[in-house]
Amino acid sequence: MSRFNLRALLITDxxxxxxxxxxxxxxxxxxxxxxxxxxxRAADWVEDWRARPLGEILALRICKNFLVPMELIxxxxxxxxxxxxxxxxxxxxxxxx
Numbered sequence: 001m002s003r004f005n006l007r008a009l010l011i012t013d014x015x016x017x018x019x020x021x022x023x024x025x026x027x028x029x030x031x032x033x034x035x036x037x038x039x040x041r042a043a044d045w046v047e048d049w050r051a052r053p054l055g056e057i058l059a060l061r062i063c064k065n066f067l068v069p070m071e072l073i074x075x076x077x078x079x080x081x082x083x084x085x086x087x088x089x090x091x092x093x094x095x096x097x
Contacts (some may be wrong), residue, residue: 001066004031008069010068011076024076031070036062046095057097059076062097063089 007027016022036044036059045056052060070086077083 004034004066004069007011008072010073011017016076023076024073025080027073028070028077028082031084032085032089035066037063037087039092042089042096043047043092046092046097049097060096064093067093084086 001095004027006082011022011024011027014022016024020026035042042060042063045052045060049057067089070090072091074083076094077086
């Protein structure tokens, strides 16, 4: 999580260049890949998250934490499937524990 947050801060403060580490779309793809749940499963689980087993609640919380850097760079993402997925996750994020 820390490396994603750092990359987002650097992209926000310094912009991005030719290195994929500085590319907002690349960062968004890395975040999506690191999420422990699919969007569909997270959306299903969030409906009754208080009744879920502790491990499932933790997975939802990890998703929420991984999405923090997306708040900084979502507006810098190119239109396309990655942006669409991030937008859907960001819509769900306020409901995650």
